[in-house]
Amino acid sequence: MTACNAMFAVPSLPVVTLTAISILVISIIILRNKSHRRRRPPGPWGLPLIGHLHLIGPVVHRAFQSLSARYGPIVHLRFGSVPVVLVSSPDLAREFLKSHEITFSSRKHSLAIARLSYNSPFAFAPYGPYWKFIKRISTVDLLGTRSIGKFLPIRRREVHRFLKVMKERADEAAPVNLTEEFLKLAYNIISQMMIGARPSDTQGQAEEVRTLVREVTKIHGQFFISDYVNILKGVDVNGIKERVERVFQRYDGLLEKIISEREGERRRRSCGADETGEDAAKDFLDILLDVMDDEHAEMKLTRNHIKALILDYFTAATDTSAIVMEWALAELINSPTIMQAGRDEIDRAVGKHRIVEETDVPNLPYLLAVMKENLRLHPPIPVVARRSTKEVTVAGYTIQEGSLLFVNNWGISRNPEYWDRPLEFRPSRFLEADGPDVKGQHFHVLPFGSGRRGCPGMSLAMMELPMVLAAMVQCFEWKLVAGSSGVNMVDGKLRLDMTEQPGLTVPRAHELVCVPVARR
Numbered sequence: 404m405t406a407c408n409a410m411f412a413v414p415s416l417p418v419v420t421l422t423a424i425s426i427l428v429i430s431i432i433i434l435r436n437k438s439h440r441r442r443r444p445p446g447p448w449g450l451p452l453i454g455h456l457h458l459i460g461p462v463v464h465r466a467f468q469s470l471s472a473r474y475g476p477i478v479h480l481r482f483g484s485v486p487v488v489l490v491s492s493p494d495l496a497r498e499f500l501k502s503h504e505i506t507f508s509s510r511k512h513s514l515a516i517a518r519l520s521y522n523s524p525f526a527f528a529p530y531g532p533y534w535k536f537i538k539r540i541s542t543v544d545l546l547g548t549r550s551i552g553k554f555l556p557i558r559r560r561e562v563h564r565f566l567k568v569m570k571e572r573a574d575e576a577a578p579v580n581l582t583e584e585f586l587k588l589a590y591n592i593i594s595q596m597m598i599g600a601r602p603s604d605t606q607g608q609a610e611e612v613r614t615l616v617r618e619v620t621k622i623h624g625q626f627f628i629s630d631y632v633n634i635l636k637g638v639d640v641n642g643i644k645e646r647v648e649r650v651f652q653r654y655d656g657l658l659e660k661i662i663s664e665r666e667g668e669r670r671r672r673s674c675g676a677d678e679t680g681e682d683a684a685k686d687f688l689d690i691l692l693d694v695m696d697d698e699h700a701e702m703k704l705t706r707n708h709i710k711a712l713i714l715d716y717f718t719a720a721t722d723t724s725a726i727v728m729e730w731a732l733a734e735l736i737n738s739p740t741i742m743q744a745g746r747d748e749i750d751r752a753v754g755k756h757r758i759v760e761e762t763d764v765p766n767l768p769y770l771l772a773v774m775k776e777n778l779r780l781h782p783p784i785p786v787v788a789r790r791s792t793k794e795v796t797v798a799g800y801t802i803q804e805g806s807l808l809f810v811n812n813w814g815i816s817r818n819p820e821y822w823d824r825p826l827e828f829r830p831s832r833f834l835e836a837d838g839p840d841v842k843g844q845h846f847h848v849l850p851f852g853s854g855r856r857g858c859p860g861m862s863l864a865m866m867e868l869p870m871v872l873a874a875m876v877q878c879f880e881w882k883l884v885a886g887s888s889g890v891n892m893v894d895g896k897l898r899l900d901m902t903e904q905p906g907l908t909v910p911r912a913h914e915l916v917c918v919p920v921a922r923r
């Protein structure tokens with residue numbers, strides 16, 4: 404070291420040290436301030452690696468309800484490495500779904516979602532241009548007011564077919580499995596809107612799609628550890644990859660056949676060689692194929708996009724509708740006075756000489772209230788699930804980017820803080836002039852979710868389902884079968900057990916089997 408260097412080196416050491424210490428202290432202060440500002444919602448201690456996944460039992464909304472009862476209306480959890488926020492009050496639901504709507508307008512990713520949606524999901528898509536494009540087409544061409552009207556003959560025909568099956572069973576005094584029949588009805592309606600009634604639609608094919616749709620719904624409703632724990636990514640824990648692949652291959656084969664047949668028909672039609680003379684009223688598949696063939700379309704659609712979309716709609720519409728019809732009839736069977744009040748209303752408004760129609764529904768406020776009360780007690784999708792796209796402060800808490808949000812709408816609509824005697828089936832609460840509604844503006848009851856990511860099938864469902872229920876009440880009485888699964892004797896009367904089955908959607912645990920008795 405030179406003298407010159409030494410001269411400067413000696414006094415410079417404490418300066419460097421001092422500077423370093425100052426930086427350290429300032430950083431600690433900033434970090435402490437930041438972490439004070441980044442307040443996390445309360446929640447239980449998590450386990451290493453898996454976080455709180457072990458606390459989520461098979462009936463997810465009930466597990467969430469227990470956590471909320473313990474930690475309050477906003478709870479922080481961690482699924483593996485993914486932060487989770489669980490919400491269970493109407494005010495917080497409004498904060499997240501309305502005040503911070505755009506931030507929470509995406510959904511979770513998973514291995515199953517990626518594969519089953521050909522990596523191009525719609526219902527699980529991030530909020531962005533593709534989602535907006537498809538949302539626009541589907542709300543205009545499939546689920547808009549005009550389209551709902553255009554598809555009315557399909558719904559009328561299918562409901563009459565369904566009633567005919569019930570009448571045959573009534574004539575034989577034979578039991579009917581309504582769980583299966585509701586599923587068929589819901590599938591028959593949505594499949595004709597989506598892919599039309601085609602000559603090759605054999606019974607076997609319809610059966611196969613229904614089975615696949617149920618399996619996909621089940622898969623989407625489960626939490627797989629490999630989706631959340633980084634070191635397990637890519638590892639096939641529980642054979643999920645294999646299960647998803649099996650479903651994917653079966654579904655892809657079926658859809659490929661349906662689309663190829665349709666393309667053949669379209670080619671024949673465009674050459675003027677279609678011998679069916681069929682009116683070319685377009686279903687959703689035709690509309691999507693038009694977009695795929697259109698070079699100037701705003702967004703390029705591929706065959707895989709179309710397959711993914713059809714599966715999304717089958718999954719979103721079939722199980723939900725079937726489950727709602729089943730719970731509604733089950734509630735009425737367990738409440739004969741309410742059933743009779745509904746029947747009286749139909750007899751007054753519609754009479755006894757024709758079958759109730761969708762256009763009668765606005766004149767059946769009590770029946771509509773029955774349906775809304777049913778959706779309050781038995782929302783088929785009990786938890787609204789979203790994902791945040793940036794860090795945000797809500798109710799004074801910092802919610803990290805990429806957090807999963809679960810709004811336990813099942814828990815909210817059964818909470819005595821927000822509802823009077825919430826476990827009672829009491830349709831009259833939906834008859835009050837300034838009372839609640841189910842359309843997503845009233846955060847005490849959110850069966851269809853809320854906002855732009857809310858259910859696009861709501862208008863269709865709220866026309867179709869009350870009408871089906873009304874027709875069942877109008878045309879038949881429903882007798883329970885003693886000794887069948889889920890039927891118990893209570894105070895000398897047969898009653899249905901209302902236990903739920905676990906999953907993304909919440910069907911009854913027992914199939915609904917009844918004997919229809921024709922009213923006339």
Ligand code: HEM
Pocket residue numbers: 525526527528538546593715716719720721723724727782783784787788849850851852853854855856857858859860861863864868
């Ligand atoms: C009573 C019957 C139904 C109920 C209770 C229901 C409920 C829901 C709920 C809770 C969501 C999530 C909403 C959110 O995140 O805010 C949803 C999404 C969705 N529903 Fe429904 N649904 C029903 C019927 C239908 C029908 C009939 C269709 C189609 C014909 C449909 C299509 C969809 C689609 C495509 C999505 C995803 C929308 C998106 O992510 O942008 N749903 N539904």
